[in-house]
Every structure is written in C-alpha cells, then in structure tokens.
Amino acid sequence: MAFADDLFQQAVTAHQTGDLDAAEHGYRQLLSHVPDHVSGLTNLASIIARRGDTQEAEALYLQAITAAPAHADAHFNLGNLYRRLGRVRDAASRYEEVLRITPNSPAALVNLGLAVGHSGEWPRAVDCFARAATIAPHLPDPLHYLADALARCGRRAEAVAALRESVSRFPDAPRGYQNLGIQLAASGETEDAVTAFERALALNPDYAEAHNALGVVQETVGRTDDAQAGYRQAIRLRPDFADAWMNLGTSLGEQGHAAEAIEALRRALTLAPNPLAGSALLLNLMCSAHLTAEQLKAEHVAWADAYANPLVPATVPPKRPPGAKGRTRVGYVMGDFRSRPAVAFLEALLTHHDRTRFHITVYASPVKPDEQLDALRRLADTWKPVAHLTDDRLAGTVRADEIDILVDLNGHGPGNRLLAFARKPAATQISLFGYPATTGLRTMDYRVTDAVTDPPGSAEELYVEKLLRLPDLGWLYVPPKAPEPNPLPAARNREFRFGCLNHPGKVSDASVETWAAILNAVPNARLVLLAGQSVTSAGALAERFTRHGVASDQIELINRLTATDYIGTYHRFDMALDPFPFGGAVTACDALWMGVPVLTAACRDARGRQGLAVLNALGLPEFVADSPDQLVTLAATWADQRDSLADLRATLREMMMQSPVTAAASYVKQLEAAYMSV
Incomplete structure (x- = not known):
C-alpha cells in the first residue's frame, strides 16, 4: 500500500507542477496496481478530459463512482464534464448527487444553478445561487450568479439589490460594479449605471468588459461618440472581444457607416458566431447598394443555415382541420416595443380582429411596463410577457398554447425571436409588417405582402417563404398625433x-x-x-x-x-x-x-x-x-x-x-381572409 501511496503522490506532484505527461503516466502506473484507486481514477480522468478524450474521461469517472459511490469529487468533476459537453441534465444529476453527499457545498450549488439555468429553469437556479450565497458569504460569485438569475426571472429590482450587497461586501472588486452597472442599465437607471461602470474602471482601467458596457449605456443617452470610443478601447485591450466588435458595428450602422459596420460585424462573427450579431449584419447589408437582391437573399439563407435550420424539429404541430369548431388561435410575437409604428400596428390588429372567429395571444418582450402596454394588454385575449424566456422555452409555450398561426412582427430587427420560430412551434408561421426581405428560415411558411411591393412572377425567387399577397397593401399605416399640414x-x-x-x-x-x-x-x-x-x-x-x-x-x-x-x-x-x-x-x-x-x-x-x-x-x-x-x-x-x-x-x-394605406378595419379583414386561406 505504501508503494501505491508513493506512486499516487508522485503523480499528484507532477500534476500540480503542470507536467501532465508524467502525471498521466504515474496515474496509469498506479491504476495498473490498484485498478479502483478512486482519486487516481478521478485525477487521470481530469487530464484525459483536458486532452479532449471525453469518452475515456467519462468512463474513468464512472469507474471511480462505481468504486466509491460517495466520492463527491468524482460526481462533481463528471458533472463539469457533462456541462462542457452540453449535457446539462446529466450534469445537474451529478451535482445533485454531490449535494446529497455534502449538502452545503457552495461549488455544487453554483454549478447546479448554472446547469439548470442553461436549461431555462431560472427559478430553480435562483434557489441554488441564493443558498450558495448564504452558505459562503465570503465568495463573490454566488451573488453575481444570483443577480443574473433573478434578472432572467424578471426580478430586476432583486437583482440590483443582490449586486449592491456584492459591492458592499467586496468594495475593491471591479466585477461587482460591472455587473451592478449592467442591471442598473437594464432597469433604466442610466446615471447610476454610468457611475457603477466608472467605479469598475477606476479600480481596473484595463477592464475591457466595463469599457464595452459603459459604451452601451452611453449609446442609450445619446453619447454615441463616447460609446464608440469605449468599444474601440475594449477592442484595443482585447482584440478578440466579439461583443465589443458587435456593439461597435451596430453603432456604426446606426450612424450611417454601413461599410465599416459590416466589416466590424463580420469580425465579430468570425470571432464568435452569434445570431444577434448575424441579424445586425443583415440589417446593415439591407442598406448596402452593393448587394444584389439575390445576394441579399443568400446572406439571409446563410444566417438561417448557421443558426435556425439546425433547430427544426423532426415533427411539427398539425394544421387546424378545415371547418374545425372554435376560434382560430393566432399568436403575435413582438420584441421591439420602442418602435411607435410597430406598437401602433399591433394595436390596430388587436382592435379590429374578429374575436368571434379568432383568439389572439400576444407574446411580448417589452423593456418595461407602461400605460401604453397596459392598454395593449387589455385588447388581447391573452398577453404573455416572454422576455425572460429562452427561445426554446418560448417555443414550448407557443406549442403548449396550441397556436394555429404564429406571426412574427420583427424580422431580423432588435428584439427578434426568430430562433423560437426556427423550432416550428405552430403549424403555420408568418412574417408580417416590419421586415422587407426574407427571414431565411425554412420554418417561416409565408410572408404577407402585396403585388406592388413583390410583383408576381419575379419576386418569388427572392424569398424562402411563400408570398401571401393582400389585395391592397401588405401592411397598414397608423397615423400619429400630428398638427395639420402647413402651406408649402x-x-x-x-x-x-x-x-x-x-x-x-x-x-x-x-x-x-x-x-x-x-x-x-x-x-x-x-x-x-x-x-x-x-x-x-x-x-x-x-x-x-x-x-x-x-x-x-x-x-x-x-x-x-x-x-x-x-x-x-x-x-x-x-x-x-x-x-x-x-x-x-x-x-x-x-x-x-x-x-x-x-x-x-x-x-x-x-x-x-x-x-x-x-x-x-x-x-x-x-x-x-x-x-x-x-x-x-x-x-x-x-x-x-x-x-x-x-x-x-x-x-x-x-x-x-380615404386610401387603403390607413384603412385599418378593411386591412385586418383582408389579413384574416389570408390567414384562413393557408
């Protein structure tokens, strides 16, 4: 036994000094003599996992667990392996096993919270992080993770409170101020957010994430030049900072620098493929006079092939049978409530839909409630806030609601939920109103349009969707409150x-x-x-x-x-x-x-x-x-x-x-007829 102990200690020493070849050799030599040496199996598995052989690593961890079912480290490390592989449910079960063995393990609670959060179980993640923060008040991470989970549950004020507690406990830690700034900004408290980011940068002037986040807040209050300077500083500190490249590209596009915006967004996508950056790129490509219509379609299809089409399920909900009793269930998905025209358009739909024939559900992602949203909510049969839901959970909600026709009001614009549509939660899915191009999605069945915007015989080739042409216009203009026209x-x-x-x-x-x-x-x-x-x-x-x-x-x-x-x-x-x-x-x-x-x-x-x-x-x-x-x-x-x-x-x-442009009631009747024709 002393011989085995010596072999183990020699391997551990090599492991700790970073000599992984010697450590692996030592652990294997040990296991040739003591095949069920639990710590040897666990440590060897960690080296093998690091080398990328996840199958052997999993087998070694399982062998260790079989030899010693109460060995918490083996369960914990196997959970980490599963989480890296995206097997979050398997990971969660391992962390749960650790907590059965050691109920007050903060590391297991945090990692369990991360695993269930990845699956969209954010209320459960909140419980995990809150317990970890109570058990280990000397650690900052549980409070940071708790704040993020609370925010994802729509409990923004509690998230801010958790981070205020964090900066109170750890006043010299810049990360706490950075995360506090993010949540304050999301709550609309921009001045306090700026103060928090500036405090983070005072503690660490080379904090790239804080430069980037401060830029985002500055953008919201009109300090665009300062914001772009912040993004560029973040990129100078971290040339591979994909989010900063994306924010810079989006900002440049907003200010009319389409060519530079496209270059920055392509750089962001090269560093880290991201559907949001991809949608931002498409918006800027829409403005370019250098792309043909065919090339623009190809760019949208490429986006869908990269991010959406791999999510298409094997089975989709069946269509509503012709002549079926009851109301047709229509769902509207809208993510950008900052746009007056989009909100006015949705209000017109909700006002004029025939509720004897259609049941209307709105899946809304508003930034924050206000009186206008309250009025819209009262107009819908069902109103569901979904900003806190992942795209997968949103798709599951739509499917559970048995929506017959799901309608997108965003296209690739801000706040879009196209990856929910990619999961085909409704039998019929339609693109409507705000986006004058194909979405690129195979699962988007139709685009509502008209014969002038999309002439029959020539426009079809520019879309993945089938074209659903209304007799007049494919969309409706709702006039704003405005003074009378003046003389020329x-x-x-x-x-x-x-x-x-x-x-x-x-x-x-x-x-x-x-x-x-x-x-x-x-x-x-x-x-x-x-x-x-x-x-x-x-x-x-x-x-x-x-x-x-x-x-x-x-x-x-x-x-x-x-x-x-x-x-x-x-x-x-x-x-x-x-x-x-x-x-x-x-x-x-x-x-x-x-x-x-x-x-x-x-x-x-x-x-x-x-x-x-x-x-x-x-x-x-x-x-x-x-x-x-x-x-x-x-x-x-x-x-x-x-x-x-x-x-x-x-x-x-x-x-x-007097024209069809503003004729809301007749427009909605035409739209309803189109819905019933598909």
Whole structure:
C-alpha cells in the first residue's frame, strides 16, 4: 500500500507542477496496481478530459463512482464534464448527487444553478445561487450568479439589490460594479449605471468588459461618440472581444457607416458566431447598394443555415382541420416595443380582429411596463410577457398554447425571436409588417405582402417563404398625433427644401450621389437630413455630399428628434426624398400625412418598393422614378411646379384617410381572409 501511496503522490506532484505527461503516466502506473484507486481514477480522468478524450474521461469517472459511490469529487468533476459537453441534465444529476453527499457545498450549488439555468429553469437556479450565497458569504460569485438569475426571472429590482450587497461586501472588486452597472442599465437607471461602470474602471482601467458596457449605456443617452470610443478601447485591450466588435458595428450602422459596420460585424462573427450579431449584419447589408437582391437573399439563407435550420424539429404541430369548431388561435410575437409604428400596428390588429372567429395571444418582450402596454394588454385575449424566456422555452409555450398561426412582427430587427420560430412551434408561421426581405428560415411558411411591393412572377425567387399577397397593401399605416399640414414653404421662399428623416444608415452612397445631383440641378435647393447622435458621423455625412460638389450650406443636419419634433419637422419640407436601395415605409407615410409628397426610385426588391406601393395606393405614380437619373429629372420638374405642390399639400392627408394605406378595419379583414386561406 505504501508503494501505491508513493506512486499516487508522485503523480499528484507532477500534476500540480503542470507536467501532465508524467502525471498521466504515474496515474496509469498506479491504476495498473490498484485498478479502483478512486482519486487516481478521478485525477487521470481530469487530464484525459483536458486532452479532449471525453469518452475515456467519462468512463474513468464512472469507474471511480462505481468504486466509491460517495466520492463527491468524482460526481462533481463528471458533472463539469457533462456541462462542457452540453449535457446539462446529466450534469445537474451529478451535482445533485454531490449535494446529497455534502449538502452545503457552495461549488455544487453554483454549478447546479448554472446547469439548470442553461436549461431555462431560472427559478430553480435562483434557489441554488441564493443558498450558495448564504452558505459562503465570503465568495463573490454566488451573488453575481444570483443577480443574473433573478434578472432572467424578471426580478430586476432583486437583482440590483443582490449586486449592491456584492459591492458592499467586496468594495475593491471591479466585477461587482460591472455587473451592478449592467442591471442598473437594464432597469433604466442610466446615471447610476454610468457611475457603477466608472467605479469598475477606476479600480481596473484595463477592464475591457466595463469599457464595452459603459459604451452601451452611453449609446442609450445619446453619447454615441463616447460609446464608440469605449468599444474601440475594449477592442484595443482585447482584440478578440466579439461583443465589443458587435456593439461597435451596430453603432456604426446606426450612424450611417454601413461599410465599416459590416466589416466590424463580420469580425465579430468570425470571432464568435452569434445570431444577434448575424441579424445586425443583415440589417446593415439591407442598406448596402452593393448587394444584389439575390445576394441579399443568400446572406439571409446563410444566417438561417448557421443558426435556425439546425433547430427544426423532426415533427411539427398539425394544421387546424378545415371547418374545425372554435376560434382560430393566432399568436403575435413582438420584441421591439420602442418602435411607435410597430406598437401602433399591433394595436390596430388587436382592435379590429374578429374575436368571434379568432383568439389572439400576444407574446411580448417589452423593456418595461407602461400605460401604453397596459392598454395593449387589455385588447388581447391573452398577453404573455416572454422576455425572460429562452427561445426554446418560448417555443414550448407557443406549442403548449396550441397556436394555429404564429406571426412574427420583427424580422431580423432588435428584439427578434426568430430562433423560437426556427423550432416550428405552430403549424403555420408568418412574417408580417416590419421586415422587407426574407427571414431565411425554412420554418417561416409565408410572408404577407402585396403585388406592388413583390410583383408576381419575379419576386418569388427572392424569398424562402411563400408570398401571401393582400389585395391592397401588405401592411397598414397608423397615423400619429400630428398638427395639420402647413402651406408649402417654397410658395413664399426662393429656396426649395428637400428632406429625409429616415434612419441615417439608409442613406447609401447611391442615394448621396443622386441627391447631390438633385441639389445641383434645382436652383436654391437645400436638403435636411437626420444625422443621428454622433458629431463625428454627422460631419462625415456632410462630407459625402461636398465630395459631389454640394456646397456646405445646402446641407442641414439635425440630431435625433422627439416624436413631436420629428413630425413637426415636415412643416419645413417642400418634398421628401426616399433613400434607396432600402427605402422608407412608415417614414414615407409620415411625410405624406404631413402633406409632403415623396420622391422614390423603384428598385427590384421589397426594401426599395415600399414607397412605390404607398404612392400607387394613393394614385400618385408621377412621384415614382424608374432610375436614379429619372429621379433627378422628376425632382427638378416638381420643384418648378410649386402651385401644383401647394394644391397637393392641402389634400394629401384627406387622400391618405380615404386610401387603403390607413384603412385599418378593411386591412385586418383582408389579413384574416389570408390567414384562413393557408
């Protein structure tokens, strides 16, 4: 026995000094003499697992457990192996065994919490982390994990309290302030969040994660240049920091730097494949004039192949039989409640659906409750907050609710839950409203559209989904509260003012070149653009026009606007310009609602045909150009017809009110008929 003890000690010494070859040799020599030496089996298994032979490692751990069922280390290490392999249920059972042997093991409680949390059992994870924090008050990790689990359960205030306790216990630990900042930011307490991140950076100026997280908060309060500086500093400290690359790319895209945004997002995806970064990349590619419609479809399909299609289940729910009794169950999935048009569209659906025929469930991921959400909640038959649910759990909820038709209102936009749709929880799944391209998902059965946005015979090849065309428009405009249109400004001024209040990312190089030609062709022309929140980006946008011979005083750049200021700005415009290849939909309608006609260039795919569809519905094809060159000609022609523009300005709102563009009740009837046809 002394000989075996010596062999074991020699192997342990080699193991501790990092000489894994000698340690492995020593453990194997030991086991040749004492095959059931539990510690030898366990330690050898850890080396073998580190080398990547997970099957042998598992066998060694199981041999150790067979030899000594109460050996907690063997159960614990086997649980860790299973967790690394993604076998979280097997991992959880091993940690539970450790707790039967040693009920107050903080490490087992923490790892059990991580395992069950990975499976979406966050309430149980909360219990595990809370016990660990009580048992081991000297350890910071349990409180950090507890806060994260509480937040995932929607218990944000308790998460903040746990982290305040953490920084109180461990005031010199920057990680506590970093995590506190994250939860404060998520609670909308941005000033306190900034303070927390700054404290983390005071303790550790090279804390890349804190630079990145501070940047995210700065972005929310309009300090975009500071935010981008933070992301870049995080990347300098950690060149492989995928999240910082993703945040930088998203921010650059928001400020109109599409090419740089695409480069940064591709870098993020190279470092760490991530469906959210992939969706952000697709949004920026939508703005690019350098991709054909076919290439854009291919990029969406590639996203789906990477992240969504592997999740398609072997069996899917059956379709509702024709003539079945009871109401058809429709579910709307919406993740972006910061968008006024999206919220207004959902409200119109909930208001006008025929509840004798349809039962409506909303799966909502709001940032925080408010009065508007309360009103929406009352309009739905069932309202389910799902922000805290994983995509898998959301899909399970939809399946359990026996939804017949599941409708996505996000596409690849912020807050999307496309990976829930990938799991095909409903027999029929439909893309509606906000995304003028294919989702790429095999499990998205239909896209609601119209014959102008997606012309029959040519558009089908650009989608994975089948096209479900409504008789009028594929979407509905719900007008905001707005003042009456004013008289044409150019009727009393020498200058003629064009405007575009679209997202600055949509102002492509092709748009800049064409609009510069318009400014050079129309005497006394000015252009007002929404420039975002970055001073640096605004200067770069103006410079793009000066390179095309536009005088600096012909361009006026304005920052982000409140809703009231935004709609009132249209009073200053004589005519609006629709960007291309990704044009406006709601923005075009806002201009028209304020009496401002919109000039648009018809493109091949839906992203550049939304303005065309609206103008067609209003009977105004004379504002549609077939090419950028014709757009210049149309702009110059209309700028000379100020009396006609003044007359049109006085009647446009009434035209909108009498058109299918705003006809909510008839739109929902058409949509319901489409639902029943699939």
